[in-house]
Amino acid sequence: MNILVINSGSSSLKYQLFKMPAKDPICSGLVERIGIEGSFIKHTQFLNGQKKSTEKDSFIANHGDALKQVLRLLSEGEEAVISSPDDISAVGHRVVHGGEHFSGATLITPEVKQQIKKLFSLAPLHNPVNYKCIEVAEETFPNAKQVAVFDTAFHQTIPEEAYRFAIPEWYYKEHSIRVYGFHGTSHKYVSEQAISALNRPEAKLISIHLGNGCSMSAIKGGKSIDTSMGFGPLSGLMMGTRSGDIDPSVIFHLMEHSGYSLEQLSALLNKQSGLLGVGGSSDMRDIGKLVAEGNANAILALKIYAYRVKKFIGAYAAVLNGIDAIIFTAGVGENDQAMRAAICKEMEYLNIHIDEQKNTQYKGSLLDISSEGSAVKILVIPTNEEYEIASQCYGILVD
């Protein structure tokens, strides 16, 4: 059985085709910098233990176009891996917001699609795109099962004192206003990898997912007990284009004194803030170049970014009553050694000591970059949301 997984992030579209139940990848790839200058597709095929990669630069305006190009790559030309749409038995979709309705992998029906649609305004950079990808996949693979795996699912174990806001109960009961948390599939995957590498099922972990969207999760005994994103994927850390935590008084002020509309406020906090708003680009690689040129705004953006992560490490050390390991993952977490060093600097009080040398040696598989004397392990772990989605998808199809 072949399962195709589609993972639409806010700036990227990642995909992997797996042969199940062996979970062997047939091909994988990613489309990056969607909607900004310099977008590209990288496609990798796995054949008899060998990897063959190709890269193509072409401007890709949105996720629908990205997916259409990917589907062409899978079925046409030299790289083709399927000869008919029926070669795909199921498509596993990452869906970011599942609200209170979904906690496990779910077969997509018209009702499920309606629920995903209802949550558009709570995850405006994600759920509309996830919905679009479901529609394109339904058209392309009419006989395949379509399955949704929600980012919110892993955080269902967060206790009430952490998931409830300090507002009257009515808003929770009537409007389901609470912390949901996101990037759950990634936090689950990397924390399981860490637990197995440390051989400590009860480990106290802080998972730090730094991509275009960024979030952290405090994990104890394999379960999420708190996370930095909340009702939607907007709160907590500074991100590519999202502000992260901001005092709600700023919103009242802009509405009252500058006549901001709902749309303007949503665009400001979701699309014009974060690294882009402070530093001039949403992409950390561009920020790195600007910093090298001495750009003061980009330097400040990096400082705010690292400072927020440090603050949440302190908060989660308290919540967990200690830390066994912190995990860096996703685009920035895996690839930006300078950011890892900046975050881990001056953390002696928490017994976090990075080994500067090991920090330069990450090559795409789990690496411990803590120094000998560090009581807290610092792990860099490549996330693999697609693998986790394929596993969960297969799980519900064979049950």
Ligand SMILES: Nc1ncnc2c1ncn2[C@@H]1O[C@H](COP(=O)(O)OP(=O)(O)O)[C@@H](O)[C@H]1O
């Ligand atoms: N070599 C690198 N150095 C620094 N940042 C990187 C590098 N490679 C990718 N990134 C950053 O990773 C981010 C995208 O992460 P990713 O996890 O793919 O995002 P998404 O949230 O879209 O899934 C971008 O800000 C990009 O600049």
Ligand SMILES: CC(=O)OP(=O)(O)O
């Ligand atoms: C939830 C979220 O922010 O996802 P991504 O980082 O993939 O945009």
Ligand SMILES: [Mg+2]
């Ligand atoms: Mg992502």
